[in-house]
Amino acid sequence: MIVPREIQTTDAVAEHYDELDPFYREIWGEHVHHGLWTSGREAPDEAVEALVAHLADTLDLRPGQHVCDVGCGYGATAEWLARHYDVRVTGVTVSSAQLRQARTRSTASPLLHFIRQDWLENTFADETFDHVIAIESSEHMSDKQRFFDEVFRTLRPGGRLAIYAWLARDGARRWEERYLLEPICREGRLPSMGSEAEYRAWASNAGLVVDGFEDLSARVRRTWALCTRRVATKLLTHSRYRRYLLDARAKNRIFALSVPRIWIAYLTGSMRYGLLRAHKP
Ligand SMILES: C[S@@+](CC[C@H](N)C(=O)[O-])C[C@H]1O[C@@H](n2cnc3c(N)ncnc32)[C@H](O)[C@@H]1O
Numbered sequence: 001m002i003v004p005r006e007i008q009t010t011d012a013v014a015e016h017y018d019e020l021d022p023f024y025r026e027i028w029g030e031h032v033h034h035g036l037w038t039s040g041r042e043a044p045d046e047a048v049e050a051l052v053a054h055l056a057d058t059l060d061l062r063p064g065q066h067v068c069d070v071g072c073g074y075g076a077t078a079e080w081l082a083r084h085y086d087v088r089v090t091g092v093t094v095s096s097a098q099l100r101q102a103r104t105r106s107t108a109s110p111l112l113h114f115i116r117q118d119w120l121e122n123t124f125a126d127e128t129f130d131h132v133i134a135i136e137s138s139e140h141m142s143d144k145q146r147f148f149d150e151v152f153r154t155l156r157p158g159g160r161l162a163i164y165a166w167l168a169r170d171g172a173r174r175w176e177e178r179y180l181l182e183p184i185c186r187e188g189r190l191p192s193m194g195s196e197a198e199y200r201a202w203a204s205n206a207g208l209v210v211d212g213f214e215d216l217s218a219r220v221r222r223t224w225a226l227c228t229r230r231v232a233t234k235l236l237t238h239s240r241y242r243r244y245l246l247d248a249r250a251k252n253r254i255f256a257l258s259v260p261r262i263w264i265a266y267l268t269g270s271m272r273y274g275l276l277r278a279h280k281p
Pocket of ligand 1: 071076138
């Protein structure tokens with residue numbers, strides 16, 4: 001497991017998303033996750049929805065079922081699932097800025113419910129959910145075993161889990177850790193970055209049965225070429241971006257360095273992106 005040299009707390013994660021809220025929405029849009037390319041000709045908006053659709057395909061969602069979206073961001077995935085599958089979705093985020101935006105969706109749909117809560121301290125009753133999903137949020141949790149223990153506790157028997165996660169290559173070399181993976185964790189507020197083997201072990205230790213793992217690195221990495229280009233363009237054309245980067249009080253401006261760094265980490269194979277599927281027996 002890759003651990004940054006400075007401790008990353010849940011409060012720091014919340015602050016990251018609150019402070020960078022306008023930039024996330026302008027650079028990523030309201031789906032704060034990778035896109036998934038199949039033909040390579042998909043537009044970026046199609047690719048981000050394709051990533052959600054790919055995950056949904058693995059879950060066997062039925063109308064009326066209750067899904068928990070752990071780390072729901074602006075609620076765009078929750079809304080997509082409710083619209084396409086008629087499921088109820090409860091979304092959890094630690095960011096107040098994200099919650100405000102997500103709640104504009106739940107006022108328009110009785111199927112959606114959003115709360116601000118730390119998943120590791122969640123107050124859901126045992127066996128509340130038919131499915132739990134986590135799109136790029138487990139990376140931000142300091143105790144990954146507890147993340148999976150809480151999935152197990154809150155899933156009903158037979159319930160399914162699907163997670164997209166940023167992963168470190170198994171057995172990453174010293175230079176990869178030093179120049180790519182450790183800084184990516186520190187700049188992006190990840191208390192740690194696990195490998196495929198570690199994710200499988202955490203899920204099994206929690207009592208879940210791992211149904212499969214899919215390495216999607218090659219199909220998602222274009223996201224970072226796009227984001228690097230978008231950030232560079234904004235810096236050239238918007239003084240607000242330049243002011244933010246030069247503002248010494250801006251605690252999360254350092255994340256700008258991670259945008260090209262992550263792209264390089266995918267190209268070198270140091271970082272991977274995977275879909276882990278599991279169920280509660
Ligand atoms: C990269 S964003 C992904 C957002 C969303 N899943 C999406 O795909 O648009 C990471 C999300 O994880 C959430 N998160 C991080 N740590 C969390 C925790 N301990 N409990 C709940 N949510 C958390 C953040 O608030 C944020 O919404």
